[in-house]
Amino acid sequence: MVLAALLAGLQAASAADVTGTVTLSGTPPPEKPNDLIKNDPVCGKLHTDTVTTHFYVVGAKQELADVVITIKGAPKSSGESAPPVVLDQSGCLYTPQILAIQTGQKLVVKNSDPVMHNVHIIPGADSGNKEANKAQAQGAPDISFSFATPESFLKFKCDVHPWMFAWVTVVDNPYFAVSDKDGNFKIANVPPGKYTIEATHRKANGGKPVSKEVEVKADGAKVDFTLEVPKAQ
Numbered sequence: 001m002v003l004a005a006l007l008a009g010l011q012a013a014s015a016a017d018v019t020g021t022v023t024l025s026g027t028p029p030p031e032k033p034n035d036l037i038k039n040d041p042v043c044g045k046l047h048t049d050t051v052t053t054h055f056y057v058v059g060a061k062q063e064l065a066d067v068v069i070t071i072k073g074a075p076k077s078s079g080e081s082a083p084p085v086v087l088d089q090s091g092c093l094y095t096p097q098i099l100a101i102q103t104g105q106k107l108v109v110k111n112s113d114p115v116m117h118n119v120h121i122i123p124g125a126d127s128g129n130k131e132a133n134k135a136q137a138q139g140a141p142d143i144s145f146s147f148a149t150p151e152s153f154l155k156f157k158c159d160v161h162p163w164m165f166a167w168v169t170v171v172d173n174p175y176f177a178v179s180d181k182d183g184n185f186k187i188a189n190v191p192p193g194k195y196t197i198e199a200t201h202r203k204a205n206g207g208k209p210v211s212k213e214v215e216v217k218a219d220g221a222k223v224d225f226t227l228e229v230p231k232a233q
């Protein structure tokens, strides 16, 4: 009994949350209005507001969304039994535009629009992931994908609507997160230890990861990141 209680106590203290906030330093370039979607006879009608690019999603205090946070050296595992991640096509846009998924985890692609899309997945040339290209008509069943190899910002595009992109980072462990609109992220149940944590944004810091060394203790760890708008070329 005493031993069981002791073991349970040890187990409860053996994993912890890594949390933090990502902030952007500098002024991002203005987002561009999407005239292609505005002029499309079907997609244009799905929006009442002007659709723009979303290269930088920044809050009032420079909080930066859409930053992928990963932990290098964390114990690897397959995501086959993890809940599926959903990527929707809605208003002729991929939603969300930036997401992260575990190797082996199921990605379910939906079409919520009254128009055909096609899901064209273009991995890096030597990434080990496979290219795919599947049409998905209005009302067609969901299409599921999974990816075998880690990859940063694997590209999804729609060949029908040339403005439609999503970027999917594939991670070979369950310890990752994407910062929300308040710049916050939380990676749950990280085994205590010393790690390198990386924060990567598609545009900030030129798309290169920013690294920090961190020791995750029984009560977790807090790691904040500041990413920079690259100087104009």
Ligand SMILES: [Cu+2]
Residues within 6 Å of the ligand: 092, 116, 117, 118, 158, 159, 160, 161, 164
């Ligand atoms: Cu489309």
